[in-house]
Amino acid sequence: GAGVSQSPRYKVTKRGQDVALRCDPISGHVSLYWYRQALGQGPEFLTYFNYEAQQDKSGLPNDRFSAERPEGSISTLTIQRTEQRDSAMYRCASSSAVQTQYFGPGTRLLVL
């Protein structure tokens, strides 16, 4: 594909359920980033990968959040036992070696 894709675009779930958000980066991009964005705010860093290695997960709010990128391409952000405060736009971005990050359309998560 030409750009970063994310699925699903919208996810409504009940409190306590687990959700998995998927990111498919631009082909050949080494680095993949996950962000959370509240309305009117800038993206907030969660975690990032170089190839399949998770380099920094300092932005993950707590241990209910995890991410993987097993083959160095597609990545999954998993939120276990979702809570209402997890409701947000989750964005993925990818970059090659020159740092410029290209963002996907995001997944809007609503926890009821």
Add this chain to the structure above:
Amino acid sequence: QQPVQSPQAVILREGEDAVINCSSSKALYSVHWYRQKHGEAPVFLMILLKGGEQKGHEKISASFNEKKQQSSLYLTASQLSYSGTYFCGTYNFGNEKLTFGTGTRLTIIP
């Protein structure tokens, strides 16, 4: 710590100029500028890698003062399409994550 942008919001008439500032409390390795329209993903505008560097993109340019840990985005002869929220993103030395600023909402009116 999050970079601080100023102003928070600005309204311009089409054809007017604007300056958006981004200030960091930490030494900067690079500054990135993004524009985000309502309901859309942030779109990359430009990256500044060197202190004192200035870059241009159509009628949008930017400067980076490494010593002052600041960057400014200049929009000249603004067009309706420039409307949106502008974010700076900063990379600090020894830190490979992009930290986004507080954002500046720009509204262009005919």
